[in-house]
Amino acid sequence: MKKLFIVLIALMATNGVAQERKVNKAGKEYTNLAFIDAQELYLRIVKNGYSSPEILAKLGDTYYFNDDLQESYNWYSQLFEKYSDNIKPEYYFRYAQSLKSVRRYDEADVLMAKFNTFKGYDSRADNYSKQPDYLQIIDFQSGRFEVENAREINSFTADFGPSFYDDQNQVVFATARDTGSFIKRVHEWNEQAFLQLYTSDADSDGKLDNARNLSSALNTKWHESTPGFTTDGETVYFTRNNSEKGRLRQDVDGLTKLKIFKSTRKGNSWTNAVEVSFNSDEYSTAHPALTPDGKKLFFVSDMPGSIGYDPEEEFTRSDIWVADVALDGTLSEPRNVESINTNGRESFPFVSKNNVLYFASTGHQGLGGLDVFASTINADGSMSEVINIGKPVNTPYDDFSFIVDDDTNLGYFSSNRPGGKGDDDIYRFKQMEQLRNMCEILLTGTVTDAQTDEPLEGALVSIMDSNNNQIDQITTRANGKYVFKLECDKQYFVRAAKEDYTPDEELFTTPATSDFIDIPLELSNSKIPVLECDDxxxxxxxxxxxxxxxxxxxxxxxxxxxxxxxxxxxxxxxxxxxxxxxxxxxxxxxxxxxxxxxxxxxxxxxxxxxxxxxxxxxxxxxxxxxxxxxxxxxxxxxxxxxxxxxxxxxxxxxxxxxxxxx
Missing domain, CATH: 3.30.1330.60 (OmpA-like domain)
Structure with a gap:
């Protein structure tokens, strides 16, 4: 019996060492962003009964950073359930985003409120505290688009990053379909083929067809994606793996970064692409987007100076940057567009003809995953307030790479929402109403019972002007919330009333610039319910x-x-x-x-x-x-x-x- 006991102890010790080795190996691959193998290792470790905050956190991360938020939700939920006293602040944010992907918005709000208590942690908490009723704000912008899947050009893999190729009436995009090759080249990040640039023809209704390889001069055996063309179609900037003469280049840690390349068209052919001046082997630059006049180049990077820059978390955070384009094509030193960036991930910029910068973000308040946001570029180069463009473009899934033609109100974006043909699909849309850019005030609030603090359903909330004329009114739903759009620099009353309750009202003056105002209203029950045996x-x-x-x-x-x-x-x-x-x-x-x-x-x-x-x-x-x-x-x-x-x-x-x- 003693011998058996010794054998069992030895076996347990051996298994423990093996598990620790698996943890270390998986952790190394997590750092290198080889998520598929890391997932398998972590899953096996958990299956064998070995669990820790690190294991569950990193297992969740492998899905979170591969944009599979519904699966990351499963692991983050276990992390919070089992180790609630040993969780880093960052995971409150990641878990909140994962909860949104399964439409558990109330729980996500609780986590964001907790995240907000970590004072000075980062700007995402500030975004939540400034916009606690963000779902109402998103609803306010929703319903302006008719959306359908561009199935004619989508494949069963990834198709994303559309770009207008105006002089050819074409739309260029990135795809992992890997056609025309006898050898299927698979990338270890997600086990899909390397991306290539394809083009397709666009008719007057925005329908796309005849998808085909854009150019053998631009496409290599590595990744190419997210092009941005000048309006005359003679110059293109695009994203490519850091490579030279057919070989990948790496940083000091052995990672291959992304770089922006530039090519010009000579007749029907494209010249050999060259790097832009601010590229580096030590950080990524990607997703170039030109302003309509061609004088500025917006792009994405995790270079030093990015908000929340952390060299230990490559690619998990990125900012939008901008550089001036001189007449001879040279580029200035990049500047961080700080007013729109967060500690999350900002990416996929696009500038419309009306000088509206559209981009995707995980740091601004959204429905989950990447959402599309908009900010107008003012005449002095400053940026207006960032606005979530709403549903149906945005969903609890990843929605990104938004482009629109302001003349036709037709455009495209990418999404991995359910019902698509492949992993990421391209969707086309018609914009039925322009993004609101006039000075306006969003008034929000919650009507509650003064005795119980519970939200009141069925309360009639009215807006009155300074002469007591009714401007608008709504009836609250179960959450007791209301929202109104008002004019700037005016005086109003907001009044709430409900049968058997004493009304409440507030007088206020709206600011002179676009803003959000929150005014809670409390109603006292004039008929207090009493039950048998109440005290x-x-x-x-x-x-x-x-x-x-x-x-x-x-x-x-x-x-x-x-x-x-x-x-x-x-x-x-x-x-x-x-x-x-x-x-x-x-x-x-x-x-x-x-x-x-x-x-x-x-x-x-x-x-x-x-x-x-x-x-x-x-x-x-x-x-x-x-x-x-x-x-x-x-x-x-x-x-x-x-x-x-x-x-x-x-x-x-x-x-x-x-x-x-x-």
């Missing part, structure tokens, strides 16, 4: 019925409180009450029984003297036999603790045929 002292907020020391006569301050009981009995003549008087333990039991009985009877007599039928009132003293805390005989307690036991209860009956309220 009226709690329902009516009755203060302590005070008696002078060793006395049982009703004091004036006690009478003011008993008047509430009197009023109730008068309003509801079918009801009865039992008065229960309690003392603390600071006297002998018999004395306290007698004192509480006298006080109960004194209270009853006071109500009878006020005209209440004696048959409707019973009274009983309980002495110290029903203490509400530990302060029994011989226990040392503070005066405040003893005070809790000196109380009066007024128990309602008569609402049902028979009830035992003991």
């Amino acid at each position: 009226l002292a709690k329902i009516l907020d009755i203060e302590q019925i005070y008696f002078d020391f060793d006395k049982s006569n009703i004091r004036s301050d006690a009478a003011a409180e008993l008047a509430k009981i009197q009023a109730f009995l008068e309003l509801y003549p079918q009801t009865k009450i039992e008065i229960r008087s309690h003392t603390d333990s600071r006297a002998n039991d018999a004395y306290n029984d007698a004192l509480s009985e006298r006080r109960a009877q004194s209270t009853r007599s006071w109500l009878i003297d006020k005209g209440i039928d004696a048959n409707r009132i019973t009274a009983k003293g309980y002495g110290e036999r029903q203490l509400v805390n530990r302060c029994s005989n011989g226990v040392s307690c503070t005066p405040a603790e003893h005070q809790l036991n000196r109380r009066s209860e007024f128990i309602v009956s008569g609402l049902e045929n028979y009830t035992d309220c003991e």
Whole structure:
């Protein structure tokens, strides 16, 4: 038996070492972003019964950073369930985004509120605190698009990153379909073929067909994606793996970054692509997008100077940058577009003819995954407020690479939402209404019950101008929330009313610039619900019925409180009450029984003297036999603790045929 015990210990120790080696190997591959193999290792470790905060966090990360938020939700949920006291702040944000992907928005809001308590952590918490009612704001922008899948050109793999190739009436995009090759080249990030640039023809309705390889001069055996063309179609900037003469280049840690390349068209052919000046082997640059006048190049990078830059977390955070394009084509030093960037991931910029910068982000408040946002580029180069463009473009899944032609209101974007043909699909849309860019105020708020703090459904919320003319009104749903669009620099009333409640209203003046205002409204119930055996002292907020020391006569301050009981009995003549008087333990039991009985009877007599039928009132003293805390005989307690036991209860009956309220 002893020998068997030793063998078991040795086997357990061997398994433990093997598991630790697996953890270390998987962790290394996680750092290198080879997520598929890391997933398999972590899954096996968990299957074998080995779990830790690190394992669950990194297993969730392998799905989170591969944009599979529904699967990352499964692992982050276990992390929070099992190790809630040992979680880094970053995971509150990641779990919240994963919860959104399964439409558990209320739980996501709770996590974001917690994330917001980590003061100074990063701008994503600030975004939540500034826009706590972001779902209403998203709904406010929603419904402006008609969307359908561009199935004619989508494949069963990844198709994304559309770009207008205007002079050819074409749309160029990236695809992993890997056609025309006898050898299927698979990338270890996601086990899909390397990306190539394809083009397709666009008709007057935006429908695409005839997908084909754009150019053998631009496409290599590595990744090419997200092109951006000049308006004359003679120059293209695009993303490619860091490579030279057919060989991949790596940084000091052995990772291959992304770079932006540039090519010009000579006749029907493209020249050999060259790198832009701000590329580096040590960080990535990607997703170039030109302004309509060709004078600025927006792009994405995780270079030093990015918000939340962390060399230990490659590709998990990226910012949008901009460089000036000189007449000779040279580029200035890049500048971080700080006003729109967060500690999350900003990517896939596009500038429309109306100078609106569209981009995808995980850091601004959205529906989950990547959402598409918009910010107008002002004449002085500053950026307007970032706005989520709403549904149906945005969903709980990844929605990105948004482009639009402001002349035709037709455009395209990419998404991995359910119902697609492949992994990422291209969707076409018609924009039915322009993005609102005038000065406007979004007024939001929640109508609650003043007694319970619960949201009120069915409250009528009205907006009145300074002359008390009604401007608009809505009825609240179950969450009690309301939202209105108002004009800037004007005075309004917001008023809430509901049957059996006292209305509430607030006077306010809107600011002179676009902004969000939140005004909560509380309604007091004018008909308080009472159930059989309820204690009226709690329902009516009755203060302590005070008696002078060793006395049982009703004091004036006690009478003011008993008047509430009197009023109730008068309003509801079918009801009865039992008065229960309690003392603390600071006297002998018999004395306290007698004192509480006298006080109960004194209270009853006071109500009878006020005209209440004696048959409707019973009274009983309980002495110290029903203490509400530990302060029994011989226990040392503070005066405040003893005070809790000196109380009066007024128990309602008569609402049902028979009830035992003991």
